[in-house]
Amino acid sequence: xxxxxxxxxxxxxxxxxxxxxAARTDCPACGSSYPVEDGIPVLLPDQARADLDADELDVDxxxxxxxxxxxxxxxxxxxxxxxxPHGTPRLYRWLLAEKIRRGLxxxxxxxxxxxxxxxxxxxxxxxxxxxxxxxxxxxxxISLGAAKRARQRAQRYGVDITSIVADAERxxxxxRSVDLVFVHDGLHHLADPTTGLAEMARxxxxxxxxxxxxxxxxxxxxxxxxxxxxxxxxxNRIARLSLDGITAELRHxxxxxxxxxxxxxxxxHEPGAIFAALSLPVIFPICRLTWRLVNGxxxxxxxxxxxxxxxxxxx
Numbered sequence: 001x002x003x004x005x006x007x008x009x010x011x012x013x014x015x016x017x018x019x020x021x022a023a024r025t026d027c028p029a030c031g032s033s034y035p036v037e038d039g040i041p042v043l044l045p046d047q048a049r050a051d052l053d054a055d056e057l058d059v060d061x062x063x064x065x066x067x068x069x070x071x072x073x074x075x076x077x078x079x080x081x082x083x084x085p086h087g088t089p090r091l092y093r094w095l096l097a098e099k100i101r102r103g104l105x106x107x108x109x110x111x112x113x114x115x116x117x118x119x120x121x122x123x124x125x126x127x128x129x130x131x132x133x134x135x136x137x138x139x140x141x142i143s144l145g146a147a148k149r150a151r152q153r154a155q156r157y158g159v160d161i162t163s164i165v166a167d168a169e170r171x172x173x174x175x176r177s178v179d180l181v182f183v184h185d186g187l188h189h190l191a192d193p194t195t196g197l198a199e200m201a202r203x204x205x206x207x208x209x210x211x212x213x214x215x216x217x218x219x220x221x222x223x224x225x226x227x228x229x230x231x232x233x234x235x236n237r238i239a240r241l242s243l244d245g246i247t248a249e250l251r252h253x254x255x256x257x258x259x260x261x262x263x264x265x266x267x268x269h270e271p272g273a274i275f276a277a278l279s280l281p282v283i284f285p286i287c288r289l290t291w292r293l294v295n296g297x298x299x300x301x302x303x304x305x306x307x308x309x310x311x312x313x314x315x
Contacts, residue, residue: 003041004162005115005138008177012045012170040147042165043172076145080270081123082153089279091287092271099265099304100129103184103211106259106308111135114179119168119200120186124150124161130182131159138178140166168196176205176311184211193241194249201253207310208255214262214305215242246307255309263295264302 003020011018016029025041026033035042085093104111112134118127121139123146131137131154139150139161147163154161166172168183168190181204187193193212200208247257267275278287295302 003036003039004136008115008174009041009043009164009172010174012043012167012172015174037144037165038148040144040151040163040165041172042144044142044165044167045170076123076149077270078145078149081125081146082149082156084123084125086157089271089275090284091279092267092275094284094288095265095267095291096125097129099184099211099306100126102261102263102306103182103209103308104133106306107180107207107209108258108310109206111180114206116180116182117171117173117178117203119171119181119183119196120189121150122146122186124153124163126182126184127161128153128157128159131161135180136160138162138164140164140168140171142167169199171199171203173203175202178203179206180204180209181207182209185213187241188213194245197246197249198253201250201255201309204255204311207258207308208250209306209308210241210246211304211306212241212246214303241305243305243307246305247309250307250309254312256312257307257309260305260307261299262302262305263299265291265304 006018006020009018009025010016011027011030011032011034013032014027014030016027018025018027018034020036022036024033024035025043032045034044085096110133111130114135116130116135116137118124118130118137118139121127121141122143124139127137127139127150137160139147140163141147141150142165144165147165150161150163153159154163164172168186169192181200183196183200187196187210190196197208197210200210243260243262247260250257278284
């Protein structure tokens with residue numbers, strides 16, 4: 001099969017080697033079979049193998065959580081998600097670019113020429129940014145609709161991105177098979193973010209980068225005031241993470257933490273008239289400077305976190 005990265009993809013049920021055809025891929029080791037939908041591999045473990053160590057009720061709860069996520073993101077506003085942040089106000093684009101910049105700032109080597117996997121990659125916005133920086137990018141998401149939108153984005157904007165469907169808690173990749181594993185606002189969607197983080201670490205040969213909502217007092221206040229959500233639109237609880245929890249897990253997985261910080265950032269998923277006004281030529285530089293000054297003083301209490309780690313003893 002002509003799909004890139006076939007050599008690093010494995011069966012998500014048993015991590016066995018896959019055999020490929022145009023319509024499906026099979027695992028001779030455990031007998032699992034996975035469809036290839038319009039050229040996109042759907043590499044999701046079936047319910048019986050979702051968590052071999054959990055009891056039946058836990059498996060059912062986890063699968064219900066995953067189904068809600070997949071169904072919600074299958075039905076998102078296709079045009080906005082394919083294009084975002086193209087065509088949005090300048091301040092909105094700058095804030096998203098700043099999150100990506102911070103997500104790469106702690107890496108001790110450039111991503112140009114490296115293989116990168118984006119986990120919970122949605123419609124490929126982050127994958128596009130990473131591909132434009134010179135990386136060879138695979139974007140993965142549990143939603144087939146999101147995976148198709150990511151591929152359409154790649155075609156529309158002329159970037160080289162490979163799109164697959166995968167479960168972040170059971171990534172269909174060989175151990176240490178991708179240089180960098182990257183997530184931006186994805187682990188908080190999971191029933192068990194720690195499992196997703198451990199999977200990222202297993203797959204990463206050189207480094208991981210995590211950007212997520214932080215467990216913060218200011219966020220708890222915002223939830224009470226109705227300015228932030230406790231439950232996402234898909235119906236699942238938003239799992240906000242802590243710097244200490246992420247750094248401890250990465251060290252447990254054999255990584256050196258190269259950067260860990262909190263910062264403040266707020267924007268609506270779809271920007272409105274306020275963001276358009278704040279993006280006017282005279283106002284935008286003031287907004288940008290104010291944001292930097294406030295974060296310089298109060299960023300350590302912020303509602304976002306970013307952590308980068310490098311694998312100890314990597315080549």
